[in-house]
Amino acid sequence: MFSVRIHGRGGQGAVTAAELLSVAAFDEGRHAQAFPTFGSERTGAPVVAFCRIDDRPIRLREPVMDPDAVVVQDPTLLHQVALFAGLSPEGYLVVNTSAPLERLGLAELVEQLPDGHVVAVPATEIARVHLGRPLPNAALLGALAALTGEVSLDSVCDAIRDRFPGHVGDDNASAATAAYEHVRTAAVGPARA
Amino acid sequence: MRSQLEGSQAVARAVALCRPQVIAAYPISPQTHIVESLSDRVRTGELAGCEYLLVDSEFSAMSACIGASAAGARSYTATSSQGLLFMAEALFNTSGLGLPVVMTLANRAIGAPINIWNDHSDAMAMRDSGWIQLYAESNQEAVDLHVQAFRLAESLSVPVMVCMDGFVLTHAFEEVDLPTQEQVDAFLPPFVPQQLLDPDDPVTIGAMVGPEAFAEVKYLVHATQVAALDEVPAIAADFERAFGRDSGGLLKRYRLEDAETVVVALGSVLGTIEDVVDSLRDDGFRIGVLGITCFRPWPHDEVRAALGDATRVVVVERAFAVGAGGIVGQNVRDATRGLPVVVQDVVAGLGGRPITRTSLRGLFEDVVADRLDASHLHFLDLDVELVQRELARSRARRRSGPHAEHMLRDLGTVASGTPHGGG
Numbered sequence: 005m006f007s008v009r010i011h012g013r014g015g016q017g018a019v020t021a022a023e024l025l026s027v028a029a030f031d032e033g034r035h036a037q038a039f040p041t042f043g044s045e046r047t048g049a050p051v052v053a054f055c056r057i058d059d060r061p062i063r064l065r066e067p068v069m070d071p072d073a074v075v076v077q078d079p080t081l082l083h084q085v086a087l088f089a090g091l092s093p094e095g096y097l098v099v100n101t102s103a104p105l106e107r108l109g110l111a112e113l114v115e116q117l118p119d120g121h122v123v124a125v126p127a128t129e130i131a132r133v134h135l136g137r138p139l140p141n142a143a144l145l146g147a148l149a150a151l152t153g154e155v156s157l158d159s160v161c162d163a164i165r166d167r168f169p170g171h172v173g174d175d176n177a178s179a180a181t182a183a184y185e186h187v188r189t190a191a192v193g194p195a196r197a
Numbered sequence: 198m199r200s201q202l203e204g205s206q207a208v209a210r211a212v213a214l215c216r217p218q219v220i221a222a223y224p225i226s227p228q229t230h231i232v233e234s235l236s237d238r239v240r241t242g243e244l245a246g247c248e249y250l251l252v253d254s255e256f257s258a259m260s261a262c263i264g265a266s267a268a269g270a271r272s273y274t275a276t277s278s279q280g281l282l283f284m285a286e287a288l289f290n291t292s293g294l295g296l297p298v299v300m301t302l303a304n305r306a307i308g309a310p311i312n313i314w315n316d317h318s319d320a321m322a323m324r325d326s327g328w329i330q331l332y333a334e335s336n337q338e339a340v341d342l343h344v345q346a347f348r349l350a351e352s353l354s355v356p357v358m359v360c361m362d363g364f365v366l367t368h369a370f371e372e373v374d375l376p377t378q379e380q381v382d383a384f385l386p387p388f389v390p391q392q393l394l395d396p397d398d399p400v401t402i403g404a405m406v407g408p409e410a411f412a413e414v415k416y417l418v419h420a421t422q423v424a425a426l427d428e429v430p431a432i433a434a435d436f437e438r439a440f441g442r443d444s445g446g447l448l449k450r451y452r453l454e455d456a457e458t459v460v461v462a463l464g465s466v467l468g469t470i471e472d473v474v475d476s477l478r479d480d481g482f483r484i485g486v487l488g489i490t491c492f493r494p495w496p497h498d499e500v501r502a503a504l505g506d507a508t509r510v511v512v513v514e515r516a517f518a519v520g521a522g523g524i525v526g527q528n529v530r531d532a533t534r535g536l537p538v539v540v541q542d543v544v545a546g547l548g549g550r551p552i553t554r555t556s557l558r559g560l561f562e563d564v565v566a567d568r569l570d571a572s573h574l575h576f577l578d579l580d581v582e583l584v585q586r587e588l589a590r591s592r593a594r595r596r597s598g599p600h601a602e603h604m605l606r607d608l609g610t611v612a613s614g615t616p617h618g619g620g
Contacts, residue, residue, distance in 0.1 A: 023203070023370045030201035030372060038370040061372075063335075063468030065365055066553045 005058045006154050007068040010144075011087050012077030015047040017141030021075070022053035024167060025145060028159035029057040037062045050085050057154060073152055075144050076100060077127070079108055088113060095121065098147050100140045102126035123151050123187050127179075130186070134179040135172075146180030150187035157184045199374045204336040204366045205230030207373040208301060211340040213244045214381040215347045217299075218270035218388075221250040221261035225280040226313050227363035228303035232275050255280040259287035259298075266296040267402050269395070271347065271388040274298070277363055278305035281319045285326070288356075292327025292418060294402060295391065297350035299343070300328070303363040304464070304515075306548040310601040314549020315363040317464065320492075321516040321524050327418055329357040329425055330493040331445065332463040336366055336373050341444035342490075344376065345432050347385055353428055354391040355421050362465040362515075364549070376440055384439050422494040429491050447496040448503055449488030452478060456485030458565050459507040461500075461529055463489040466513065466545070466552050473557045482565055489525065500532040511541040511564045513557070513577070522574045541569050545577035552577065583607060 008025060012018030019040040026038035040053040054068040069089070073096040076087055091097070097117060099105060101124050105114055114122045125147040127140035134143075145160050160180050165173035200207075209231050212220075220239070222232040236251070238244035252258045255276050262272040276284065281302060291298050302320055306312040320330060331346060333339035339361040346357040361367060376384075392402055406414055426447065433445035451471055453459065460470050467488045477484050487503050489496075504510055510533065512526040521527075523542030530540045541564055546552040556578050563569050587604050591597045605611045 026370045027201045035372060036201065036370075039365070039368060064472050064554070065369075065465050065469050066551050069553070 005056055005062070006072050006152075007057075007070070008055045008073045008075065008148070008154075009068045009071040010053045010055070010075040010077065011081055011085060012051050012053075012141070013047075013081070014049045014051050016051075016077045017139055018051045018053045018077055020167070021077075021141035021145055022055040024142075024160070024163045025055045025148070025155065026057070027163040027166065028145075028149075028155040029055075031159050031162060032155060034059060035061050037064075041067060050081055052085075071095060073098070073148060073154075075148055077140050077144060079103075082108060082110075091117075094118060096148075096152050097122045098144055098151060099124050100127040100144055102129055121151070123147060125183050125186060127183055130182050131179050134182060135175045139176075142176035143179040143183035146182070146184035147187045149180075150184040157181060160184075198377075199372055201370060201372055203230065204339060204361065204369050204371070204373075205303075206234055207336050207340050207375065208343060208361070208367075209234035209238065210375055211343045212273055212299075212301070213238050214376060214378055215273075215299075215344060215385055216271065216382075216387075217244075217247055217273040219248050219250065219262065219265035219272045220274065221252050221258045221265070221272070222274045223252055223255050223258050223276070223280065225255070225277045227305060227315070227367045228275045228277040228280070228301065230367065231301055231303065235273075255283040256287060259284040259291060262298045263287060263291055263294065263296055266291075266298050266390075267294070267392070267394045269388070269390045269393045271351075272296075272298045273300070275301035275303065277303045278307055278313075278319045281323055282307065285323065288323055288326040288328060290403075291356045293414075295354045295418070295421065296356060297347075297354050297388075297390075298356045299346045299350050300356070300358045301339075301343070302358050302360045303367045304360050305363040312548040313363075315365050315515070316547045316549070317360070317515040318547075320358065320360045321518075323358075324493055324524070327356070327422070328493065329355055329422065329429075329491070331357065331359050331429075331491055332489065333359065333361040333366065334449070334465060334467045334488060334490075336361075336369065336371050337442070338444050338490075339366060340373055340375060341436065341440070341442060344381055344384060345429075345436055345445045349425065349428060349432050351388050352432070353421050353425055355425065360464065365465045374442070380440060384436065425491075425494050426496055426499075445490060447489075447491045447499050449486075449490060450503060451486040451488065453485035453487065453503060456483050456507060458482070458484040458509045458511070458561070459487050459504055460484070460511050460513060460561065461487045461489065461504075461525065462513045463492060463525065464515065466515070469552060469554060470513065470557060473554050473561065476554075476558070477561060477565075482561075484561060484565065492525070492528075495528050495532075497528075497532045500529060501536070504529070504533050504538060505536065507538050509539050509541070509564055509567075511543055511561065511569075513543050513545050513552070513560075515544075515546045517542075517544045517574065539571045541571050541575065543575045543577055550578065 022038040026036035029036035038055040127143035130143040161177040239249040266272040307318040350357040514525045526542035
């Protein structure tokens with residue numbers, strides 16, 4: 005079982021990202037489950053979504069409390085939400101930021117995780133370039149695929165295009181691909197740099 | 198075809214495959230995605246021969262279903278929580294008249310305090326409304342139960358409620374194997390009503406009945422429900438032959454062989470419970486699970502037989518009878534009357550509180566070690582100190598103010614400030 009917790013703000017697509025990740029894993033012949041936490045949903049409010057991926061059917065329905073990977077769509081959540089609660093010592097971390105992780109006060113956490121398991125991705129900037137809108141979720145899925153190898157970039161892009169036909173899907177797939185390349189070429193290993 | 202999709206979308210597709218002729222509904226979270234999807238399917242013509250009525254309330258929704266069903270149309274609605282309560286009077290009319298309406302209930306808590314999240318308070322409040330109640334463990338089962346529900350309803354001329362946990366299932370993306378139209382058509386014949394409002398052959402439906410026959414009419418409502426105890430498993434067996442899946446039926450037995458301790462539950466929590474039971478079995482505990490798929494009618498004899506060899510039963514339920522205790526627990530105690538078994542009632546997951554493996558494992562270990570007092574109703578993960586602090590505030594002065602607001606302030610969920618109200 006590989007479990008992912010995505011933290012974002014209402015409107016950034018955290019729920020959609022978890023759903024797309026589950027579709028990508030399903031398309032690769034695996035079992036997957038995605039679900040959000042719910043509140044009185046409103047733009048800007050903290051939102052959490054979950055995805056579990058496994059080789060056998062998933063019966064568990066509790067929220068993901070011990071994630072193998074955490075995706076942070078909005079670094080301003082750092083001081084508001086316990087983003088890293090339960091994160092596995094062997095876990096992965098994807099943070100949407102164009103700043104070094106040290107500047108976000110994450111140096112200590114980064115030290116605790118294995119080399120190559122942490123990456124900072126300027127997903128909002130990537131999204132602005134490819135979509136013309138600051139929606140980081142597709143780019144972060146590409147980054148997660150590159151960092152963990154849990155799903156392939158192709159499956160992520162297929163899931164995106166399937167959900168969003170036309171140029172919206174193509175643009176988001178481009179954003180995912182750009183973030184994937186960003187992680188693959190620049191960030192692995194000295195991800196913290 | 199196997200697809201990865203949202204539970205609500207899966208159920209909407211399954212309902213559409215059943216070719217309803219009238220859908221009357223009013224949106225309410227967490228059921229809304231289901232009726233939105235069905236409304237789209239009617240608008241685009243994908244669901245042909247169906248009239249979608251966006252009514253002004255849930256009371257109207259069920260009233261429209263009653264009229265449509267009496268006029269011979271296969272009728273469907275969906276609701277949640279207060280929406281079901283607003284239907285209450287019409288629910289009893291549907292069952293009393295013997296009209297085979299099918300409903301999806303996306304289970305949600307009932308206020309006050311207002312809460313949009315999942316528990317079973319809505320279904321349990323209407324458990325004695327004369328509707329058959331089937332509870333889905335997964336989205337696959339929710340799909341399968343809807344196909345079976347239409348056949349069951351029309352076979353006995355009785356309304357059927359398919360309960361699926363709001364948000365936990367309705368908003369979960371997971372794998373679902375959707376049947377084809379040909380498969381569903383072969384399984385579910387066109388609706389042939391037992392009674393029909395037909396201008397060419399006029400009858401009255403809904404006569405006033407006095408003391409001379411009221412008990413007898415009601416007796417037949419009960420007898421029909423009891424007949425469903427045979428019909429539910431028969432339809433599930435037919436379904437398995439046609440679709441190759443073991444879905445529905447009265448009960449689900451999981452690792453009950455040689456089990457001394459049995460957990461009884463219904464709905465989506467069964468999956469989490471099965472995971473915990475697997476880990477306890479690995480550690481040598483003789484424990485199993487009895488899932489209740491059909492809660493109304495209550496399968497008294499089948500439950501009694503399934504629990505006959507147990508020494509301890511723990512009922513984990515997402516609702517309770519205020520001032521009395523467990524609801525499913527009361528039924529289980531009735532079914533096990535005279536047997537040497539201790540039945541514990543545990544209320545869990547109210548208002549969307551997650552039911553976790555850790556808490557369940559702790560509970561089951563306590564049950565196995567006989568550390569739970571069966572004379573009390575238990576609440577899983579109850580924040581006792583929060584309750585005690587509020588009780589102290591209430592004792593401190595007569596006009597202490599509203600509990601809910603105080604407790605949120607205590608938890609820091611809402612900003613603290615000087616509460617209103619004087620001495």
